[in-house]
Amino acid sequence: MKNRAAYMTGLNKMEIREIEVPVPKEKEVLVKLEYVGICGSDVHYLEHGKIGDFVVNGDFILGHECAGTIVAVGSKVESLKIGDRVALEPGITCGQCEFCKAGKYNLCPDVEFLATPPYHGSLMNYIAFPENMAFKLPDNVSTKEGALVEPLAVGLHAAAQGGVKLGDKVVILGAGCIGLVTLLACKAYGATDVTVVDVIEKRLEVAKKLGATTVINAKNENTIQKIAELTGGKGVDKVIETAGSEYTIKQAPYLVKRGGTIVLVGLAPKDIIEFDFMQIMTKEAEIKSVFRYRNLYPAAIGAIADGKIDVKGIVTHEFDFEDSKKAFDFVIENKADVVKAVIKI
Ligand SMILES: NC(=O)c1ccc[n+]([C@@H]2O[C@H](COP(=O)([O-])OP(=O)(O)OC[C@H]3O[C@@H](n4cnc5c(N)ncnc54)[C@H](O)[C@@H]3O)[C@@H](O)[C@H]2O)c1
Ligand SMILES: [Zn+2]
Ligand SMILES: [Zn+2]
Known part of the structure; x- marks a missing residue:
């Protein structure tokens, strides 16, 4: 050896x-x-x-x-x-x-x-x-899928921190690996309307293939305006930030519905970022954050084995x-x- x-x-x-x-x-x-x-x-x-x-x-x-x-x-x-x-x-x-x-x-x-x-x-x-x-890993889960359980666990934890549930409308900011596994996780938790936002067309195409209801290319469209249009001005139940950019982090309070939840996953290049807390206060919105994951490997593996989550697509x-x-x-x-x-x- x-x-x-x-x-x-x-x-x-x-x-x-x-x-x-x-x-x-x-x-x-x-x-x-x-x-x-x-x-x-x-x-x-x-x-x-x-x-x-x-x-x-x-x-x-x-x-x-x-x-x-x-x-x-x-x-x-x-x-x-x-x-x-x-x-x-x-x-x-x-x-x-x-x-x-x-x-x-x-x-x-x-x-x-x-x-x-x-x-x-x-x-x-x-x-x-x-x-x-x-x-x-069960027989029908490959070791390639096994290696993807780690990022998938981040997405599952993000959805869990947001309390994503059946029927939720979700916006995911960022369609990198983490945004996409978060998409898979939100769908598995029962979200029925998931909008994914990015600036790279190819990633948005992958998001579409993985089941995003709507994709927004933030280069061509104004995310806040578009989400307002799509939700009759109400905003969405859960906003999950996975882009890690100052710009998208600042957008989150304007996208979330009254009483909704913002989940911060992306790590921004700087520690202190101005945030519109008045939006948060008047909406009584919640802010949650994510640090890796816990107790989720068995669930992630089970969901892959069961076909609920197809992680190979990323x-x-x-x-x-x-x-x-x-x-x-x-x-x-x-x-x-x-x-x-x-x-x-
Ligand atoms: N909290 C945690 O435990 C945890 C775990 C893993 C990764 N992360 C963080 O999550 C983030 C995402 O990870 P990744 O591997 O998917 O990274 P990534 O760079 O592949 O994905 C980020 C995506 O955000 C998009 N983006 C950038 N600016 C944007 C904008 N203004 N509007 C819309 N989209 C924009 C990029 O085009 C890219 O596709 C990183 O910041 C990473 O450090 C956090
Ligand atoms: Zn990783
Ligand atoms: Zn300890």
Whole structure:
């Protein structure tokens, strides 16, 4: 067994190196990885070397959206066996703090999250991982779909934070990977009218294919005016911001209905943004935010297996592990064309 990892060795630099095959601890499984998705955060680390306070220091392995097949198990592993295919939930938490104990483990201050410095990611052949963060995939769910469970979980959490329910009218700002998985999630939760807004036509086409009721190209149309027209001036039940731009974040209060909810998912390039709180007050609107996800892998996998969510539709490009650097270069140079790229290990 030979293990190799794709290391980021500097800004826009990567190389594949041989590393040890890890030995699984008592409650760990050894997974032969098959697919790793390229996330916006991986690309950001490679291009800029940091996200907020998380700074890449030295050689660093990217990748956190992953799935593969178990090839060895620790002595105390009970629920999984060799040959099981699994999706890995990338955040390992302390299990002891008040947030972990309350089940809101995504808020654990001591989380060790794959490809978030100082913790390496999973762009490699073999990884040892805790049994309780490895989720078995049913026969009809591929490991490619397994790698997409991670972003899908963000979309499911966004819809859950917004309390999206049967019959809701929703606006999703942004049709990147996160906007599109949020679309899939909202439909699965029963939203019957979902409008997706972006400035890239190709992404809006994907949104249409994935079931958006209406798409708005904000380059050609005024989103606030258009939503007013579509809703008789009332606004929508839920506005989910996934573009991460100051412009769209500021739009949200004008799009939401009285008593509705705004969910902030996108990370804006700056921390402090002016917001029309008077709109929020007079509408008694709620603002919710999203930090990753919690307790959603089983639901996400179940929804894919059941056909309620077709997550494969967001993958636009696939690369070989050997071409990891090429894959990242391609994603960086073709941002408008790539919705989601995955690396086949
Ligand atoms: N809160 C969380 O836990 C969490 C998790 C994952 C990602 N994120 C964040 O979610 C955001 C989306 O991630 P992604 O991978 O989909 O990124 P992305 O860059 O692929 O998607 C953003 C989309 O917004 C569109 N957009 C930009 N400006 C716009 C405007 N003015 N009007 C309409 N659309 C506009 C872009 O064209 C793009 O398609 C990022 O900010 C990312 O950091 C947050
Ligand atoms: Zn991701
Ligand atoms: Zn904790």
